[in-house]
Amino acid sequence: MYTSRNFKTKKALKDAVASGEHIHVFQPGPFGGSEPDNGTVYLEGPHYPEPHHWYAEATLKDGIVVEVK
Numbered sequence: 001m002y003t004s005r006n007f008k009t010k011k012a013l014k015d016a017v018a019s020g021e022h023i024h025v026f027q028p029g030p031f032g033g034s035e036p037d038n039g040t041v042y043l044e045g046p047h048y049p050e051p052h053h054w055y056a057e058a059t060l061k062d063g064i065v066v067e068v069k
Contacts, residue, residue, distance in 0.1 A: 001025045001035065003065070006047045010054040013045070014068045023065040025058070037063045 004024040007013040016023055025041055026032060028048070035041070038060055044052045059067040 001027050001041050001043050002045065002047050003043060007045050008053075010045070010056050010068070013043070013054075013056065013065075017065050017068055024063055025060065025065065035063075036060060043068075 002025065003013060004026065005016070007016070013023070025035055025043065027035055041058050041060055043056045043058050045054050045056075046052070057069040058065045
């Protein structure tokens with residue numbers, strides 16, 4: 001899954017979540033549209049076509065990333 005913003009690093013994602021930004025997630029391609037509103041998701045970035053340099057486990061609450069590991 002990807003984040004609504006194209007973060008270049010996992011640290012940038014963590015900083016955005018810590019500062020209170022509302023970050024949403026999405027699954028591109030034919031599997032999109034079934035993203036959970038709550039629970040654990042696995043993220044990667046930066047977005048395709050750039051090669052992925054980071055991966056993260058995130059917790060969603062009401063569709064918003066509230067924690068990144």
